[in-house]
Amino acid sequence: xxxxxxxxxxxxxxxxxxxxxxxxxxxxxxxxxxxxxxxxxxxxxxxxxxxxxxxxxxxxxxxxxxxxxxxxxxxxxxxxxxxxxxxxxxxxxxxxxxxxxxxxxxxxxxxxxxxxxxxxxxxxxxxxxxxxxxxxxxxxxxxxxxxxxxxxxxxxxxxxxxxxxxxxxxxxxxxxxxxxxxxxxxxxxxxxxxxxxxxxxxxxxxxxxxxxxxxxxxxxxxxxxxxxxxxxxxxxxxxxxxxxxxxxxxxxxxxxxxxxxxxxxxxxxxxxxxxxxxxxxxxxxxxxxxxxxxxxxxxxxxxxxxxxxxxxxxxxxxxxxxxxxxxxxxxxxxxxxxxxxxxxxxxxxxxxxxxxxxxxxx
Amino acid sequence: xxxxxxxxxxxxxxxxxxxxxxxxxxxxxxxxxxxxxxxxxxxxxxxxxxxxxxxxxxxxxxxxxxxxxxxxxxxxxxxxxxxxxxxxxxxxxxxxxxxxxxxxxxxxxxxxxxxxxxxxxxxxxxxxxxxxxxxxxxxxxxxxxxxxxxxxxxxxxxxxxxxxxxxxxxxxxxxxxxxxxxxxxxxxxxxxxxxxxxxxxxxxxxxxxxxxxxxxxxxxxxxxxxxxxxxxxxxxxxxxxxxxxxxxxxxxxxxxxxxxxxxxxxxxxxxxxxxxxxxxxxxxxxxxxxxxxxxxxxxxxxxxxxxxxxxxxxxxxxxxxxxxxxxxxxxxxxxxxxxxxxxxxxxxxxxxxxxxxxx
Numbered sequence: 001x002x003x004x005x006x007x008x009x010x011x012x013x014x015x016x017x018x019x020x021x022x023x024x025x026x027x028x029x030x031x032x033x034x035x036x037x038x039x040x041x042x043x044x045x046x047x048x049x050x051x052x053x054x055x056x057x058x059x060x061x062x063x064x065x066x067x068x069x070x071x072x073x074x075x076x077x078x079x080x081x082x083x084x085x086x087x088x089x090x091x092x093x094x095x096x097x098x099x100x101x102x103x104x105x106x107x108x109x110x111x112x113x114x115x116x117x118x119x120x121x122x123x124x125x126x127x128x129x130x131x132x133x134x135x136x137x138x139x140x141x142x143x144x145x146x147x148x149x150x151x152x153x154x155x156x157x158x159x160x161x162x163x164x165x166x167x168x169x170x171x172x173x174x175x176x177x178x179x180x181x182x183x184x185x186x187x188x189x190x191x192x193x194x195x196x197x198x199x200x201x202x203x204x205x206x207x208x209x210x211x212x213x214x215x216x217x218x219x220x221x222x223x224x225x226x227x228x229x230x231x232x233x234x235x236x237x238x239x240x241x242x243x244x245x246x247x248x249x250x251x252x253x254x255x256x257x258x259x260x261x262x263x264x265x266x267x268x269x270x271x272x273x274x275x276x277x278x279x280x281x282x283x284x285x286x287x288x289x290x291x292x293x294x295x296x297x298x299x300x301x302x303x304x305x306x307x308x309x310x311x312x313x314x315x316x317x318x319x320x321x322x323x324x325x326x327x328x329x330x331x332x333x334x335x336x337x338x339x340x341x342x343x344x345x346x347x348x349x350x351x352x353x354x355x356x357x358x359x360x361x362x
Numbered sequence: 363x364x365x366x367x368x369x370x371x372x373x374x375x376x377x378x379x380x381x382x383x384x385x386x387x388x389x390x391x392x393x394x395x396x397x398x399x400x401x402x403x404x405x406x407x408x409x410x411x412x413x414x415x416x417x418x419x420x421x422x423x424x425x426x427x428x429x430x431x432x433x434x435x436x437x438x439x440x441x442x443x444x445x446x447x448x449x450x451x452x453x454x455x456x457x458x459x460x461x462x463x464x465x466x467x468x469x470x471x472x473x474x475x476x477x478x479x480x481x482x483x484x485x486x487x488x489x490x491x492x493x494x495x496x497x498x499x500x501x502x503x504x505x506x507x508x509x510x511x512x513x514x515x516x517x518x519x520x521x522x523x524x525x526x527x528x529x530x531x532x533x534x535x536x537x538x539x540x541x542x543x544x545x546x547x548x549x550x551x552x553x554x555x556x557x558x559x560x561x562x563x564x565x566x567x568x569x570x571x572x573x574x575x576x577x578x579x580x581x582x583x584x585x586x587x588x589x590x591x592x593x594x595x596x597x598x599x600x601x602x603x604x605x606x607x608x609x610x611x612x613x614x615x616x617x618x619x620x621x622x623x624x625x626x627x628x629x630x631x632x633x634x635x636x637x638x639x640x641x642x643x644x645x646x647x648x649x650x651x652x653x654x655x656x657x658x659x660x661x662x663x664x665x666x667x668x669x670x671x672x673x674x675x676x677x678x679x680x681x682x683x684x685x686x687x688x689x690x691x692x693x694x695x696x697x698x699x700x701x702x703x704x705x706x707x708x709x710x711x712x713x714x715x716x717x718x719x720x721x
Contacts, residue, residue, distance in 0.1 A: 057562040175650050176423075205422030205589055208650060210633040232563050238637035262637050276564050278596030280619060280634050287596065289567030293532040309564075 018087060019226050020046040020194055025082030027068045036298045038064050039250050051227040053241030055234045057294050061250040062230050066196050070112055086111055110140055113187035117198040123171040123179060130167030133186050140190055156185040160215055177208040196228045213240050235277050238262045246270045249295050249305035252324055256339040264362045266327050266341045269306045271359055312357050316350045328356055379449050380410040381583045382551050386443035389429050393655055402654045403429045405607045411551055411583035418586045418598030424651060426607040427587045431555045435469045465495050468544035472556040474536035478528040484539050485524045491546035511542040515572060534565035552584045570597045591630060595619040603627045606651050606662040613688030623690045626663045628707035668710035671702040
């Protein structure tokens with residue numbers, strides 16, 4: 001890559017402190033009587049320099065969570081409660097949900113940038129890609145000269161591995177993978193601290209997907225931003241994410257280190273989801289997937305939303321919705337103690353004599 | 363795996379005749395506004411489907427997989443090549459011939475949201491298909507036929523689904539209705555064009571297991587088109603890998619995925635996410651599939667291939683047999699002096715994880 005010659009600011013801000021704190025966020029689609037609760041009291045913290053994976057099936061609320069946290073949710077989406085705090089590199093903490101329009105406008109892209117789902121179609125087909133990048137930079141740096149902005153666009157393109165003479169191309173002249181890279185370059189234009197990527201590789205084939213994912217990992221290492229990576233492909237997440245939050249029907253059901261989730265899933269849904277991908281290597285075995293279908297968010301059953309499809313469901317699961325709490329195996333060390341899971345099996349009071357099934361207590 | 367291998371019954375000879383066979387299948391699309399220019403979507407592809415066997419066609423988007431499915435279903439004319447059903451030429455020219463052909467070769471599409479008419483109920487959709495393919499059934503007979511179909515795709519109790527409109531069903535249920543509609547014709551061949559890629563992750567395996575079960579019980583031949591080579595390994599008996607309109611490797615699914623021979627297949631396998639094996643990754647691979655309007659001369663993979671030599675740039679490789687039932691279209695396996703020396707694609711693409719660091 002030619003990008004190593006680029007002048008890159010050193011990562012600032014201590015690694016590990018929270019950048020984006022989402023607390024008890026609830027989102028409804030529709031209004032009072034007929035509202036569909038698509039997010040219910042979701043709490044999630046993104047730390048500096050971390051890649052956080054958000055996994056789940058379509059309609060489970062993973063994109064809604066990202067858009068709500070950045071206030072990009074289009075109507076009829078409505079944030080009904082909760083708070084979102086963003087912490088600056090100098091430690092200044094702002095409440096995103098209470099920012100005025102002007103503040104919001106200034107902080108978007110500079111603090112939090114998004115690569116949208118279907119980035120192939122997010123570029124304007126009638127403008128050259130260089131102009132589209134430059135326009136964005138100029139909107140945030142009013143004093144800057146257009147020439148400078150184009151130069152910066154050129155170095156951004158080179159940073160993501162595209163030759164700078166592609167600046168004068170129209171989007172249709174670029175391949176899918178290159179358009180995706182342009183979107184990433186654009187998102188990084190103002191050196192954001194949080195990069196949200198909504199299914200950035202879904203439309204690409206695996207070879208290109210790997211190139212893009214490597215690119216992101218590389219850039220993160222050099223620029224030191226945090227990433228929220230949204231996808232339904234859990235096996236991809238395990239490779240690139242530090243931590244994974246698994247969502248089901250508008251709830252986070254498990255939140256733990258990537259390796260931990262893969263080796264030792266604690267929630268029946270995480271475990272079943274991992275077994276829904278046929279392995280490419282190793283033993284060939286019969287797989288079943290998960291019986292049933294994801295629930296209708298408009299008519300959620302009481303209790304745990306996964307209960308109708310769960311092999312370990314108990315009576316309490318059909319009545320009481322479990323909260324995100326510590327696992328039943330918290331005495332196994334610090335890593336285990338830091339994990340969170342929303343399942344009655346981990347509550348000693350309700351799990352009763354059965355205890356944890358063996359596939360969830362490895 | 364196929365159960366037919368150890369069965370020496372008299373039916374075995376009949377099994378040797380493929381149900382559907384395509385030889386030299388080619389499709390060129392004209393490019394609008396450029397006289398004489400064509401997109402080489404599919405070039406010289408041979409494919410055979412046997413009873414009770416699943417063949418997977420794997421490749422990235424734009425490699426010509428879906429075009430092959432449409433050619434086999436005769437939804438569009440081919441540029442060159444022949445198509446045989448049970449050893450006899452199957453080319454259809456008129457509507458009646460096409461109807462008869464469709465009764466034996468059915469297709470399932472990728473998008474169950476688009477392939478079912480939203481204004482009709484499940485009952486209507488299926489009764490159309492039943493009445494076209496099984497004669498003019500009426501009343502109780504028709505009802506029984508529809509119920510049989512729904513049970514066959516595990517949509518039971520049937521009365522819960524029969525009067526539903528497509529929008530009242532989930533993606534997986536819709537795809538099952540689409541499969542039931544195809545089964546109404548009692549086909550010998552099922553062409554499944556990415557049947558699971560639009561479905562939720564947790565229900566994909568359910569559809570694959572259903573298709574596997576139909577193959578076993580009804581002894582149909584299935585062409586499974588996918589971009590996900592791991593699912594091909596799980597579901598298919600044989601796998602053919604496509605690159606830029608040509609088949610580059612064929613063989614039984616297990617050996618193609620565990621011991622890929624063509625550099626492209628190796629790259630494909632090395633790029634698939636696999637949490638168990640983070641070290642053997644094709645890191646630093648560059649480049650993308652070529653334009654099919656002016657495809658590269660010789661091997662179409664040569665611009666990206668780390669081992670390419672002059673032979674690869676000038677002569678087109680044909681499928682060369684490398685082991686029992688396995689063939690690879692790569693000069694590296696040819697018996698000639700100027701052949702390229704193949705190495706490990708993972709090494710050739712630069713760095714592995716353990717070396718680490720920035721490039």
